[in-house]
Amino acid sequence: MTASTTVNFTGSVEKDLLKRVKIIAAQNDTSINALFNAELRHLVETFDAAERNENQNFKNLLAFSLGQIDELVAMERLGIDSDESLFLLMAHAHLPMPRLSDTQTRAMVEKLHSLPLGAAV
């Protein structure tokens, strides 16, 4: 039997997310640490399995989830032509939809403000 080799590390998480995960942990009589490990293990094992099978789909979905590629690039790489298929794959892959950073959101707002206004009736 090998000794457990756990290490401590420092990370950061959204305040609201931490609050919610604390509730889930309490409701399920477990710790945030255990939930974090379970989620991370799922991610790693799914990713490893996909890599072993030379399947790039999970990698592309993860890149979309992390906001590294947009939905059009993701759809092209996955060979699908609808948002619905992409969202279904995300659900099956157990990955969260991308969350835009404040910087990205501000950039989008500025871009929208620079567009000409439509002829309002």
Next chain:
Amino acid sequence: MAWKRLLFRIFQALILSSGAVLVHAVAHAETRKSGFDFMHPATQAMQNDDAQNPAMLWVADGEAQWHLQQSETTKSCASCHGDATKSMRGVAARYPAFSNTTAKPINLQQRINQCRVSNQKAAALPLEHQTLLALEAYIALQSRGQKLMQSNDPKLMQARKQGEALFNLRMGQLDLSCKDCHQGNAGKRLGGNTIPQAHPTAYPLYRLEWQAVGSLQRRLRNCMTGIRAEAFTYGSDEMLALEVFLAQRAQGMINDAPGVRP
């Protein structure tokens, strides 16, 4: 015998015209499609199987909320309404309805809030609050399979007209109306999406894009943002008017809430 021929002609014309009306009515009924009909079979299967439908998690939460006693009055929803599977049957299919209390149309979330405040002496919850969505999903489930039947209350007429005008109004930087997409181009593709006919048959519903349950008003705000318009606020008169009109437009269609949509 000329008068007989004349009577025959009139009779013939009446038969033909009533037949035409009937054919038109049937054709109209057949052309309306729920968003469900535009989805992939995999998404349809997700909605049809309660064990797979993520919205059922909200329903379970709503059932728990139904029995939850509010601290001041120790009244739960069940204290007055009893078994929701009986007392709430058909209720969601009739909303939005006119409230004599506020002298305005209200949707189901607002009705739940009215009950909370007046009967349970609890604070009103913000619209789109998870507890409200859960209760709404639980109540909506009790009308699953029933026809959407908005009241014919003439007091709703003004809101219906306002809603129709808003539905037809071009707005936002893209200068598009609801009608432009959902009536004129339903079934066609817009980017990576198939444009549905915008019949609100399954609200509140779980959207794969949101990875959460949301209301019709959230969906409407989504669309308004999409056309680069300033979205109406939750619970505004404009939102309610649109809801009233859309409910009337979907009159007679089958309620399949809580649904799943892309």
